[in-house]
Amino acid sequence: MFARILFLLVLAIVGSCSGDLPSSAVSDSQAERDFGILRPSTSIVALVKDRDLRPPDLSAPDPLQQLQRELAKSDPNGAFAGITYDLTRGNNLAVDWLVQTPNRWGRRADDLTWFEIGCKDCEADISLPACSTDADCRGGTCTAIWQRTPGLQTAARKVCLGHSDALPLRIHDLVASARQSVDIVELQPAPNGRFTAALRAAVAELAFSRRKVEVRVLIGQFPPKGVDATAFLNELVESARNIPGSRVTLSVSAMRACTVLESCNSFSWNHGKLIVVDGREAIVGGHNLWTEDYLTDNPVHDLSMQVRGPAATSASRFADRLWSYVCSNLDYKDSISLASFSAGQSEIGQRCPTALATRRAAAGTGGVETMGIGRLGAGITDDFANQSELARDLMFAAARKTIRVSQQDLGFRLGRSDTLFPENALDEMIDLMERGGDVYVVLSNPGSIGNGGSPYHNDVPLRAVAKRLKDKVQKRIDMADPRSRYTIRTGPDPVNALLCSRFHLAPFRFGPDDSWPGGKTISNHAKLWMVDDRIFYIGSDNMYPVNLQEFGYIVDDRKAANTLIESYWNPLWQWSSRAAVSGEGVQECIFREIIK
Structure with a gap:
């Protein structure tokens, strides 16, 4: 409970204090036109108009290459090419590339097998019961x-x-396979429980292998408490510390870019989640490595992906930029800490690790085109480096048939008197609906809280999302014909007609139940968007506006898109649509309940 109160206090501070709004939260009417000047706070809507950025043409060859060219216009000096936007080819997705937990579509809420931490007859390090066959596992494997x-x-x-x-x-096996380097980037709190056990065992195996491997762990920390980098480093090297012949080096940093109370006019820390090995293989997405939230009862639903090929180097290059900031500010900022360990070293030191993306993996032989896409938020640079949202909005503008979204929330309100929305993204959704396309959105449930105390809902009910959309559509009608508001309507309300038929909005469901046993609501932490059932994003960047460091992948591959639809989206919508509040087949459409 204390963790939850602490987290909510932090979000209240973030939401209520003065400071620059995130780039995506500024509407067209609010945007200032500082043409030629690019700042972290430059609004997406102003940037698109002032730089004449064009959405990709999905009917033309290579839309991601088109996207790359448009993103470069937001970075005139090329300072962030390869860091916050990086297009690679030759990537490969294994059969099990899509990482979704828990993957139990259609099951009842009381039919998920899980094991308590500290259970009897457990293997002590991993806290899971020993077994001989599946019959020993009460429904587990x-x-x-x-x-x-x-x-x-x-x-x-x-x-x-x-x-x-x-x-x-899966994480253990990937890390233990390293030949040169391991990059781990996560959010506070540090990995714990079974995740720490997996990483500790992998580090010990690397030490025993006598391969020369550099391991870097960077954890984004928010005030007031933060992360004890030295304590977590000691956990990781516990089994490897005295292995003869080890050549493993580890560095752990806890970092925060800034708050308005420190060095910038915003709140910013790392929110990315990635694990990269040798610049050749990476797991990137939404998963935090928190045992209580993901591996026990009432688990948070989440989505990541695993890729092999040069796209993994894109992720490590993004991590290099974060580490460059850490090492440049280590002596100046109390919000950054560093602990390091080398084999044979008796005490924890403070050595900055080398850049890893220079150790470029061999060119990939696969056929999957992938763009590493990120944002640096505030505090790290004075230039605009929030290409993640820009790419999303340009891709939304390219849609001709569908936009599909699975997110925690579209709005951010915790601690604020108003609600922030991704204004330009909502406008692009409306544009698509006016062209005859459909938008599907699945969001986390009100009051969702993980077992570790973290909230997975931003105090923005579905009704607030619906009202924001309805107001936007009504404003368009009023601007097109100012007299329309005084006209006596004889037919259906055109706003409701559009939104009730084209905007399909639902709370998250994975099976027939609306909540977990005991009444806890079901949490969705995925950060997925998809355009025309072809191009999709999986990463750490939420659509609701906050000013953090983020990283993910945009993929243009029809086979991968089909896999995502069949194994994730179709079951997600099959079960979530039963609770839908708007869209085809919904009798009591939420938009009709909202009075302008």
Whole structure:
């Protein structure tokens, strides 16, 4: 409960204090035209108009290359090319590239197997029950995992996995495969429980392998408490510290770019979630490495992806930029800390790691075109480097059939007297609906809170989202014909007619139940958008406006898009649409309930 109160206090401070609004929150009527001047606070809507940015033509070849050219116009000196926007080819997606937890579509809420931390008969490091077969696991799966002591030729041990416990194993296997480098970028709090166990075991295996591997862990921290970088480093090296012949080096940083109380006119810290190995393979998306929220009861639903090829280097290059900021400000800012360890070292030091993206992986042999896309928020640079939102809005403007969105929220209100929305993105959605297209949006449920205390809802009810959209459409009608508001209407309300038929809005469901046993609401933490069932984004960047550092991937690949639709979107909409408040087949459309 204390963690929840602390988190809400932080968000209240972020929302209520003065400071620059996030780029995506400024509407056309609010935008100032400082043509030729690009700042972190430059609004997306002004940037698109002033720089004459054009959406890609999806009927023409290579829309991501078109997008790359338009994004470059927001970066006239090329300072952020390869950092916040980086188009690569030759990437490969394995059969299991889509990482969704829990992947239990259609199950009842009381039918998810999970295991308590500290359970009886558990393997102590991973806190999962030992087993011989699936029959020992009460609905879970019996799976072989890493050895207790790395390097010993002992029989593989087996443990029971609950609904999402395969994720720490996946992370362990990726990290343990490193030959040169590991990049881990996450949000406060530091990885814990089974995730820490997986990382600790992987680091020990790297130490035993005697490969020379640089491991960097960067954790975005928000006030007031932050992260103890030294304590987490000690957890990671606990099993590797005394392994003979080890050549592993580890660095852990806790960082915050700024707050209005420190060095900029905003609030900004890292919110990205990525794990990169050797610049050749990466897991990127929405997953925080928090055991209580993801691996036990009432789990948060989330989405990430795993890619092999040069796109992994894009992620590591983004991490390089964050580390450059850390190392440049280490002696000047109390909001940045660093702890380092090298094999044979008796005490924790404070050595800045080297850049890793220079160790470029060989060109990929796959056929998946991928754009690494990010934002630097505030405090890291005085220039505009928020290409993530810009790319999203340009792609929304390119849509001709559908926009599909799965998010925690579209609005941000916690601690504010008003509500912030991604104004330009909403306008692009309305443009599509006016062209005859459809918009599908699935959001987290009101009051969603993880077991660790973090909120997964921004105090913005579906009614508030609907009202903002309705006001926007009504404003367009009034501007087109100022006298229309005084005209006696004889037919259907055109605003309701458009939104009730074309805007499909629903709270998240994964099966027949509206909540978890005991009444806790179901949380959605995915950050997905998709255009015309073809081009999609998976990453850390929420659509609701906040000014943080973010990273994700935009993918243009029809096979991958089909996989995403079949294995994620279709079951998501099948179950969520049963609670839809607008769209085709909804009798009591929420837009009709809202009085202008």
